[in-house]
Amino acid sequence: SSAILYEQMKERKIHRTYLAIVSGKLTESGTIDLPIGRKSESVIERCVDKTHGERAVTHYEVLEARTDQTLVKCQLETGRTHQIRVHFASIGHPLAGDDLYGGSRERIGRQALHCARQSFRVPVYTPVEGGIRVECPANGNNWKTTAAESPLPQDMKQLFGEK
DSSP states (O other): OHHHHHHHHHTTOOEEEEEEEEESOOOSOEEEEOOEEEOTTOSSOEEEOTTTOBOOEEEEEEEEEOSSEEEEEEEESSOOTTHHHHHHHHTTOOBTTOGGGTOOOSSOSSOOEEEEEEEEEEEOEEEOTTSOEEEOOOSGGGEEEEEEEOOOOHHHHHHTTOO
């Protein structure tokens, strides 16, 4: 049910994998561990804020590096607003298309960021006579992890030169 997913979101138990195309060439995978806060003069924009920001950690893996852009896979340890966008901009590699944080819209009209996979836990159901399914008690043995995956969208494929 939606209550189960809401609880997992609150407890950061839904795991998401993002794909992003960042400007410039990143040669090594790594972790960005920089606190993020609201930019003082904006209700939308966020920034790295070492004084008042909340802890934010983004792990990334370089999937393919080109001269002027890099495809990265990101795992968030925290879930701050605009976290991936702010983190990559802060290390000099803003997302393609992300003009709010310094990326160029020359080749794509939106930020090149895509949630490629989400995994979460769901209760195991037991079929009973008549086709009714009954939820088992919610102990550790009666849950399973399920995932939903989504391929890279066409506009990001084209930006990265794939068919």
